[in-house]
Amino acid sequence: MSCICGNKKDYNECCGAIxxxxIKASSAEELMRSRYSAYVKGDSNYLIKTLVANNRHADDAELIEEFSNSVKWLKLDVLHVEQNIVxxxxxxxDIDSxxxxxxxxxFIFKNGMWLYVDGELFNSKVERNESCPCGSAKKFKKCCG
Ligand SMILES: [Zn+2]
Ligand SMILES: [Zn+2]
Known part of the structure; x- marks a missing residue:
């Protein structure tokens, strides 16, 4: 059994427990993984609860649910972890690709819990030669690419 976040643990013992x-996330990475799982489940309450208060907006729940409902999440790869950065x-x-x-x-550790602050986005694409994110074990270019 794997968790939604990709950890080799049951969901209820991994992100589901958080x-x-x-049970609070014990690290920025655990919080990040649980937030990914919450995106997959469309759980906007949890995503807002784990966002630092200054960065919350009135329409967050609506936007999160809209995005979650319009895409199918495939997998998460954690690339690099530092104490406060993941x-x-x-x-x-999405509809076409x-x-x-x-x-x-x-992330920030505040009042005994980890919270998401903000992030820097990179303009990355799925590489033609990487294994296809759909889980087929084929290269992306020979599968969904
Ligand atoms: Zn997990
Ligand atoms: Zn594929």
Whole structure:
């Protein structure tokens, strides 16, 4: 069994435990993984709860749900982790193609919990020679590319 975030653990022992109970993420990476899983599930409450208060906007829930409903999330690759920074690629499929969200996210530990602050987005594409994000084990160019 794998979690939605790609960890080799059951969802209920990984992101599910953080999203659905009072167990707090113990690191920026754990929080980032749980936020990815919440995106997959369209859980805007959790995503807003784990966003630093200064960066919340009135229409966040609407925008999160709209985006989550319009794409199919495929997989998460965590590329680089520092104490307060996690760089990742999250692959998703929209109406016409597979795309990748490549972000370096900043987190803060505040009042006993990790929160998402903001992120720097990179203009990345799925590489033709990387293994296809759909999970087929073929190269992207010979599969969904
Ligand atoms: Zn997980
Ligand atoms: Zn494919």
């Amino acid at each position: 999203i659905n109970s009072n 760089e990742f690629k999250a692959y998703y499929k 597979i795309k990748v969200l490549h972000e370096k996210s900043n």
